[in-house]
């Protein structure tokens with residue numbers, strides 16, 4: 001294995017985890033670490049403070065450094081910093097999903113031109129090996145479908161809402177106290193983090209570049225204890241699902257939204273902060289990868305794994321192996337959510353009038369929606385009723401039209417939620 005000198009950019013949870021894991025590997029030497037605040041106390045035994053700099057350009061312009069480990073996250077200033085690194089001929093190992101999802105095309109093209117590689121096992125699902133398997137041993141397959149739980153924070157919140165009958169707000173607070181959710185949880189709870197990850201996974205699985213701006217995205221903030229309860233009564237759990245599919249006409253459907261997942265489905269059994277990825281390909285069939293999607297140690301497994309793979313490659317050749325180079329030049333034709341077909345869960349509050357279920361049935365029928373289950377359990381104290389409808393497979397635009405019509409009816413007080421269903 002070739003000895004590598006590395007510079008680390010970012011020294012938070014993941015950066016410190018990588019530093020600790022690297023202590024077991026003499027062939028990798030940490031030359032410099034870029035941080036925001038040099039004076040912050042580091043919780044690492046015998047730490048040599050002279051390794052620190054607050055100028056990441058000091059690292060990417062250092063001729064003694066071969067590889068940059070980027071675990072800082074975000075676009076600014078990291079995009080420019082890494083472009084400088086690549087222009088200086090350095091290889092990159094990164095956990096930055098947002099950067100790859102938004103700027104991957106530009107970065108990978110530059111890396112190809114400069115004959116360097118960008119490895120990013122840690123960017124998707126932390127410790128779960130998924131990028132390297134797709135790019136190497138699964139390359140004989142035509143992958144057509146991914147369904148995944150890619151965000152630990154939201155999975156933790158939804159698990160606690162179901163297990164302890166908590167409101168979203170209380171479960172979020174618990175997740176923040178335990179360090180799963182950030183003070184500003186938007187990136188996780190609104191599905192941004194999962195959308196970056198499914199964009200990367202879909203790009204490498206379907207061999208076509210996915211436009212992050214065309215990924216339909218819904219978070220979990222509108223899920224109520226009533227939705228969780230109704231789902232449970234109907235035999236489902238609610239999960240934030242990231243999915244990517246190649247349709248028969250070659251178009252690509254990529255999205256992130258909460259779903260009712262049938263209790264017997266493997267993804268329904270993935271709880272707390274665990275991640276899981278189901279992938280279908282030909283000839284391999286169905287595969288499931290499950291494990292820790294975040295945290296210092298699992299994520300450092302992926303970062304250090306990438307570094308050691310690179311060190312082995314560079315021992316043999318200065319030209320990185322073809323599997324490490326990104327070759328997705330073709331752009332995917334992504335379909336709009338309105339053109340997708342799904343089974344649906346619709347939760348409606350109605351007035352307690354005769355014929356209300358008939359009105360719902362008529363409007364659904366007029367819009368080509370076939371109801372498979374309808375549930376009403378008595379009347380509320382204020383003389384309203386909660387009605388839950390499950391549909392057979394219907395077109396999203398038809399369902400949206402039906403909801404617009406339903407809300408016009410005097411008997412319909414509110415459409416509480418519309419969720420898609422995975423059986």
Ligand code: HSE
Pocket residue numbers: 150151152153154180188193293294
């Ligand atoms: N914030 C992510 C999660 C981990 O909750 O899964 C890092 O992407």
